[in-house]
Amino acid sequence: MRHTLMAAVLIPLGFGLAGAVFAQSSTPAYQNAASEAQRNAGNSQATAELFYMIQQLQGDVRRLQGKVEEQQYEIRKLQQQGRDRYVDLDQRILDLSKTLEEKASSSRGETGSAASSSAKPEVRNYRSPDEEERKTYNKIIDLIRNEKAYDEAITQLYEFVDKYPEGDLTVNAYYWLGEVYLAKPQLEQAKQAFTIVATRYDDHRKAADAVYKLGVTLDKLGEKGEAKRRMQMVLDHYPDSSAADLARKFLGEG
Amino acid sequence: MHKSNNSRHGLAKRHLTAIGWLLVMCFVASSARAELLIRITEGANSAIPVAVVPFAESGAMPAGDKVSSIVQADLTMSGEFKPLDPSKMLSLPSERSEVYFRDWRMLGQRYVLVGQLSNNGGRVEARYELFDVNREQRILGATAAAPSGNVRSLAHHISDRVYEAITGEPGAFSTKLAYVTLSGTGKNSVYRLHVSDIDGQRSKVRLESAEPILSPAWSPDGKKLAYVSFETGKPVIYIHELATGKRTKAADFPGLNSAPAWSPDGQSLLMTLSKDGNAEVYEKNLASGKITKLTNHWAIDTEAAWDHNGKGVFFTSDRSGGPQIYYMERPGAEARRITFGSRYNARARPDSKGEFLYYVHQRDRSFHIARRNLKTDEEFIVTRTGTDESPSVSPNGRMLIYANEQGGKGVLTVVSADGGAAYSLPASEGEVREPAWGPITR
Numbered sequence: 173m174r175h176t177l178m179a180a181v182l183i184p185l186g187f188g189l190a191g192a193v194f195a196q197s198s199t200p201a202y203q204n205a206a207s208e209a210q211r212n213a214g215n216s217q218a219t220a221e222l223f224y225m226i227q228q229l230q231g232d233v234r235r236l237q238g239k240v241e242e243q244q245y246e247i248r249k250l251q252q253q254g255r256d257r258y259v260d261l262d263q264r265i266l267d268l269s270k271t272l273e274e275k276a277s278s279s280r281g282e283t284g285s286a287a288s289s290s291a292k293p294e295v296r297n298y299r300s301p302d303e304e305e306r307k308t309y310n311k312i313i314d315l316i317r318n319e320k321a322y323d324e325a326i327t328q329l330y331e332f333v334d335k336y337p338e339g340d341l342t343v344n345a346y347y348w349l350g351e352v353y354l355a356k357p358q359l360e361q362a363k364q365a366f367t368i369v370a371t372r373y374d375d376h377r378k379a380a381d382a383v384y385k386l387g388v389t390l391d392k393l394g395e396k397g398e399a400k401r402r403m404q405m406v407l408d409h410y411p412d413s414s415a416a417d418l419a420r421k422f423l424g425e426g
Numbered sequence: 427m428h429k430s431n432n433s434r435h436g437l438a439k440r441h442l443t444a445i446g447w448l449l450v451m452c453f454v455a456s457s458a459r460a461e462l463l464i465r466i467t468e469g470a471n472s473a474i475p476v477a478v479v480p481f482a483e484s485g486a487m488p489a490g491d492k493v494s495s496i497v498q499a500d501l502t503m504s505g506e507f508k509p510l511d512p513s514k515m516l517s518l519p520s521e522r523s524e525v526y527f528r529d530w531r532m533l534g535q536r537y538v539l540v541g542q543l544s545n546n547g548g549r550v551e552a553r554y555e556l557f558d559v560n561r562e563q564r565i566l567g568a569t570a571a572a573p574s575g576n577v578r579s580l581a582h583h584i585s586d587r588v589y590e591a592i593t594g595e596p597g598a599f600s601t602k603l604a605y606v607t608l609s610g611t612g613k614n615s616v617y618r619l620h621v622s623d624i625d626g627q628r629s630k631v632r633l634e635s636a637e638p639i640l641s642p643a644w645s646p647d648g649k650k651l652a653y654v655s656f657e658t659g660k661p662v663i664y665i666h667e668l669a670t671g672k673r674t675k676a677a678d679f680p681g682l683n684s685a686p687a688w689s690p691d692g693q694s695l696l697m698t699l700s701k702d703g704n705a706e707v708y709e710k711n712l713a714s715g716k717i718t719k720l721t722n723h724w725a726i727d728t729e730a731a732w733d734h735n736g737k738g739v740f741f742t743s744d745r746s747g748g749p750q751i752y753y754m755e756r757p758g759a760e761a762r763r764i765t766f767g768s769r770y771n772a773r774a775r776p777d778s779k780g781e782f783l784y785y786v787h788q789r790d791r792s793f794h795i796a797r798r799n800l801k802t803d804e805e806f807i808v809t810r811t812g813t814d815e816s817p818s819v820s821p822n823g824r825m826l827i828y829a830n831e832q833g834g835k836g837v838l839t840v841v842s843a844d845g846g847a848a849y850s851l852p853a854s855e856g857e858v859r860e861p862a863w864g865p866i867t868r
Binding site: 230234235237238241242245 | 724725744745746747748750763766
């Protein structure tokens with residue numbers, strides 16, 4: 173395409189020039205040899221000029237080609253950045269709407285319970301597991317701790333929380349889901365799992381650990397400020413837990 | 427004032443470490459017969475501590491370098507290991523029963539290599555074992571043998587195995603380098619094409635000429651070199667069989683015959699020819715002799731190299747003003763520009779995995795070797811010297827050799843691919859340039 177364009181520009185130019193030269197030297201053919209030499213000189217001058225013009229044009233085409241290539245590259249980069257930003261924004265909106273929902277549901281829960289009890293976060297009674305539930309749970313923990321079969325464990329943990337919802341061990345299962353994702357590491361998923369324990373079951377005995385691990389996950393994700401906030405939360409809400417010691421250490425190091 | 431003081435201090439410190447390395451390496455430098463001397467200029471900080479215990483010997487051993495010293499030098503050279511000085515070792519075990527892991531742990535060592543050498547009727551046999559100190563496990567145990575005149579090959583082989591056992595990547599210590607030296611000036615200049623070990627030892631002159639020799643390129647089987655020689659007064663591409671010394675002309679057209687590069691299957695040669703008036707990239711099928719034109723542009727197209735799987739071609743073109751690197755997905759396809767952000771990017775060399783591309787890159791006034799991640803498009807300046815050219819990647823992709831100037835003289839420098847460690851190979855006299863790292867041959 174570029175070549176044909178260039179040829180289209182060059183050919184008329186060339187003819188034009190040659191035409192001009194011919195016009196200049198349009199002396200009758202019967203004139204002497206001197207005019208012949210003159211014509212040749214004129215011709216070679218025209219060729220030189222043509223050559224010079226082509227060189228100039230080539231230089232221009234080069235420069236333009238460079239510009240086009242650089243702009244293509246910039247555009248590609250911008251498109252990529254645009255996509256990345258969209259994904260990032262989408263994720264943030266998703267997170268926000270999730271926290272909003274959680275806030276709404278927990279405040280509903282609070283207003284409901286506030287009528288019956290005093291101020292402090294209420295300690296729910298979690299359904300204690302039956303024998304089979306406990307056995308399944310132990311098997312999964314064995315998968316994680318001894319066999320390190322993380323992918324299998326993830327599948328079974330999801331099945332577990334499906335089959336035994338809202339139990340004491342359900343919370344543990346969510347927590348372990350976070351641990352496994354953290355070990356893999358699939359940090360986004362780990363963050364989600366720990367967030368579930370930290371917000372939905374903030375009175376459960378695993379909650380302190382979950383908030384701490386959430387901090388660790390956020391730290392690994394590069395969200396240092398958020399990570400520190402979670403660590404402080406452990407200290408504020410669960411000051412006597414072992415997680416609080418770890419959080420203190422984290423903040424001390426940070 | 428303060429600033430310049432600081433940098434001078436830094437420089438002095440760098441010199442000191444260089445001298446330290448020199449001492450460590452003096453046994454290598456001591457055999458000055460070789461054309462190239464080795465000088466380790468920088469060690470990586472993340473180097474893995476490993477103890478190479480001097481091998482026990484039974485029977486007469488050939489004089490000269492010890493096998494374990496060569497292994498130690500190899501590992502140091504890679505920049506990825508920090509071998510322990512044998513004088514600091516608490517014991518010198520030569521087999522498992524003598525290895526006390528507690529001692530090696532105390533010395534901060536991650537791995538211990540022990541071994542025994544015996545002389546068996548003119549052949550040196552080595553039995554060697556590598557231990558992981560933390561896990562207290564043997565991770566490698568093998569035997570190897572070589573004629574007693576060839577202990578260097580034996581040692582490089584052991585280095586390869588140790589390197590692979592620890593890093594998971596094949597070692598490149600048994601591979602070869604090709605390079606061109608220049609001695610004398612003007613009418614007395616002599617160009618020599620050498621092939622040597624990667625530490626510069628055992629170099630052999632393969633071609634000597636009063637006219638320039640350029641662009642040596644290894645065939646994938648490591649048996650042949652293609653290069654450009656001006657011995658007939660004009661550039662001609664030759665293929666040189668190393669075992670026999672037999673030479674054949676691969677391209678002798680009017681005008682330019684330059685920049686040969688082998689295809690990964692060794693069946694064809696990429697080259698730059700100007701037989702049709704302008705420098706373009708061509709492919710020559712070596713069996714049939716058929717020549718195909720791959721590029722067609724009035725700008726200069728040159729310095730072609732196949733990508734890692736032999737499907738696409740990288741080349742340098744000045745079609746956008748200055749030299750930039752372009753890529754064709756297959757020969758003859760539309761060329762896509764790869765390099766941006768500098769007026770000068772040239773002589774691309776891909777690694778063997780298709781992950782990174784190395785090339786000469788101009789930044790401000792100086793020339794460096796840059797590495798571009800072909801997936802993420804990230805560019806990283808590998809070299810710290812400023813007159814760098816002719817990059818060539820080691821076959822395992824871990825190291826890079828290039829030519830640069832030191833004190834106004836051409837030397838070769840080897841760096842790890844992440845820029846961490848470096849050693850240079852100056853010629854004992856004259857200059858050295860145009861390095862080409864040979865393939866791994868088994």
